[in-house]
Amino acid sequence: MSREGGVDPIRPRASLRTAVVWEVLRGALERRAKAADRPELDVLDTGGGTGNFAVPVARLGHRVTVVDPSPDALFALERRAAEAGVTDRVTGVQGDTHGLLGDVEPGAYDVVLCHGVLEYVDDPAEALRNVVGALRPGGSLSLLAAGRGGAVLARALAGHFAEAQYALSDPDGRWGAGDSLPHRFTAEELTGLVGGTGLRATAVHGVRVFSDLVPGVLVDTEPGALEALLRLELAAAEEPGFHAVATQLHVLAERD
Known part of the structure; x- marks a missing residue:
């Protein structure tokens, strides 16, 4: 996993929450673009809200469709994309995973993000099947959900x-x-759900292993503590022993 990037000086605590997933996702996008032999990918972000991941992905040069049930979130997404100068590469669609394949074209996306969705839906297995239905052959799934x-x-x-x-x-x-x-998951449960869709899980990472437990005053006042905690999170994410205590779990999977 790359150790580039560091902490966002404007939103340092937010960087701790997203750094692990972003590093994994960025690597997956690079590999998929190389395999597809084209620099611009079609990316679907289900439940993408205000664009925490969609806008950075668009800044890499990819086309991103965000599906979210909240019109307020989609309005904020539009404003955020405009501020980042990527309005032409970000499209917002109001909808949810239940009717996803009626809102977007099935089998049309190189990479699909499903972050913070399965813990809220009535039927996680059905939701994930719909999400995977949007993937092209050889496509990648980035799945993030709450850890038990x-x-x-x-x-x-x-x-x-x-x-x-x-x-x-x-x-x-x-x-x-x-x-x-409504739901939290173990790593085994998430990989089982992924396997049930026909995808192959290629990596599992623990997210926010330490950052939710460390007192904020320590991170904010101790010189170098924020960067050190970020490095620790990145290192621990790949260790299976820490998956059982992570606040969130991230699964990267591929369609063969």
Whole structure:
């Protein structure tokens, strides 16, 4: 994995949350462009919201379609794309994974992003099948979802031991009735869902292994702490032993 890029000086804490996924995604885009023998790829970002990933991908020169159910998010996406000078490469479509293949052309995309979607839908398997249906042969899927183990650890460290135990045994990884997420996943569950669509998982990464647990005052005031934490996150992401405690899990998969 590349170690280039560093921390965004304007949104340093946000960089910690996205750095691992961005480095993996950027590498996947480079490989797919080389395999397709063309510099511009067609990328679909399902649930892409305001363009946290779509706009940077467009700045690399790719064409990005963002599908999101929120008109407010799509309006913010349009403004963000304009500010970045990539309006001609970013298209917003109002919709969701349930009717995705009616909103976009099936089998038309080189890379599909499904970030922060499966934890909210009623049927994660159906949603993922629809997402994968938009991929071309040889295409790549970038899947990001909430991790069960990270929630268990976070509740325990906060002193909510009963909720931590509940999340540990609950089929959906929820810590109780007040939990805002319908689903959380283990790495095995996510790769199983990916395999069920016919794709081959090529890499699994733990995301936000440490950054959600480290006190913000330490990162913000200790010289060099932010960069050091970023390097630690990037290194730990590839270690399977840390997947079980990551706040999020990222799966990269390919259609043969």
